[in-house]
């Protein structure tokens with residue numbers, strides 16, 4: 208180097224970019240990841256749904272890629288010390304296979320269960336179902352989406368013959384003259400979606416929100432109905448009663464496109480507005496204004512979300528709003544309809560391809576002989592070898608380790624110790640297992656109980672597809688390889704499958720020859736396309752190239768050269784007679800009502816800066832700063848009665864357990880109701896309190912209402 212000369216610097220590696228989607232919720236906002244000098248940045252990306260916007264969770268998602276708590280080696284529980292210790296992949300997978308063989312050698316194949324997640328890619332959800340049904344040959348598989356969207360799914364299937372969260376593009380929300388949100392708080396759960404609501408109101412549209420709390424979304428509404436928790440169905444029945452009384456029902460639509468209306472007419476006849484007001488607390492004038500706004504609008508949309516759905520009568524509650532939408536002639540008209548705002552990242556695709564207890568790929572029923580024959584043909588196994596239906600998630604979790612229940616559980620993409628209702632009981636069930644295996648990239652509360660922990664790749668480290676809340680199939684693109692020592696879920700399933708099949712005398716030679724399950728997501732997607740062909744959720748015509756060329760593709764899409772389906776129901780419904788089906792439903796009380804010992808309603812939900820069980824978002828510094836801890840929201844009048852000050856720790860006690868967190872005083876909640884977010888574990892675990900009563904049709908637990916008392920901490 209000569210005097211004054213600058214040192215020559217070798218050019219670093221060129222920055223890498225990947226056009227992908229956020230790892231969190233069902234809006235699946237488009238984003239660009241850019242890696243430079245080992246650091247990954249999140250950049251905005253124009254995508255039709257989020258139009259460049261992201262919420263705080265999306266902007267900070269890359270911070271977990273190199274997080275110091277990231278798992279990078281398998282862990283095995285040491286029998287002597289009881290501690291989790293690092294182990295090789297061979298040792299860990301051998302332990303899993305031995306454990307599975309040991310429990311299956313006794314009571315049989317169903318001694319092993321699999322629990323999946325609504326955040327897994329379509330390829331993983333598909334592979335998990337195939338792994339359970341063929342490699343394990345157990346009927347016991349279900350997933351945490353059962354806790355999220357299952358009631359809307361069941362209501363959609365019985366009314367429309369199909370379950371697609373939004374049967375129309377998200378942009379339709381901006382065109383609606385009246386938009387009714389029931390139990391939905393997108394301003395906190397999906398902030399970029401609020402742009403569509405803003406556009407709707409700027410066009411002169413009316414936004415009406417039904418929610419027991421004055422949420423961030425309710426504050427933006429033209430009208431907020433604030434019913435007592437658990438009375439949404441009575442509100443729906445009253446709205447339809449008013450629509451009938453005031454001649455707002457679309458008789459031509461009902462006659463031409465539906466069946467069963469007379470039963471519904473009779474069922475809502477008894478729901479005159481004053482009766483609904485007495486039960487729900489929603490004033491008659493507000494009920495009438497809502498019915499008129501919906502019934503006189505040229506375009507109207509009714510959306511439900513978890514607030515209406517997470518009840519032991521969730522399917523009937525959603526059905527009440529579907530009935531209203533059908534009576535007003537909304538489904539199938541542009542800018543109009545009924546939809547469900549799906550929650551988890553792949554809440555839609557995750558419930559279509561086989562990780563549900565009763566389901567085979569393509570939204571086929573596992574008890575349908577034709578469906579079994581088709582999928583068995585794709586898999587190359589005899590149809591009679593496929594197990595029958597299992598049981599819904601809560602029943603499955605609650606049977607673990609019991610004399611008649613599974614003795615081993617493999618968990619992928621879920622944290623039931625925090626997210627299951629009556630969580631202390633489920634935690635006990637997990638502890639009773641002979642073998643608990645958890646695949647995750649962080650040591651979640653569930654992984655901390657495991658006998659074997661398998662470190663997995665994150666979303667930016669693997670390719671795959673997700674299906675967003677509109678039924679639009681999207682590409683998730685890898686930015687970089689997983690760190691050394693980490694494997695993808697698909698690679699883990701492929702390796703386990705090969706090990707299990709190799710020495711399974713009951714498997715046919717064709718299956719054992721393999722490779723039966725590929726670790727390559729592109730190969731798995733091609734197989735998924737064939738397995739879903741002809742099913743309700745038909746992906747046969749969707750290729751990764753097609754997704755790349757068109758910002759995704761909407762199912763059903765049976766033909767690679769034919770159109771996809773952004774909008775359903777324009778001409779007919781996918782039912783045997785092409786008509787939508789009304790179902791008469793009747794309000795019933797919550798599974799647990801308030802009483803002298805437990806005089807308050809308890810309801811749970813989310814906050815803006817946290818996601819689901821919080822395993823990921825609680826470890827992101829910016830999100831932790833924004834929402835550092837759980838809280839119990841109380842009305843100031845109630846706090847006054849209890850002698851509780853803002854910030855003071857309180858105990859919420861139900862018949863099943865208790866949680867402790869600081870009180871947050873707010874007039875946004877009814878004085879007879881308390882609220883807590885469910886993102887935290889330990890003493891602040893809201894699900895220690897929640898009720899495990901489930902909907903008889905969907906298996907959805909009643910997260911949204913139970914009876915509690917609130918005490919100052921220190922008082923017994």
Ligand code: SF4
Nearest residue numbers: 229232235236262265
């Ligand atoms: S709204 Fe959902 S998908 Fe979009 S950035 Fe936030 S968490 Fe991610």
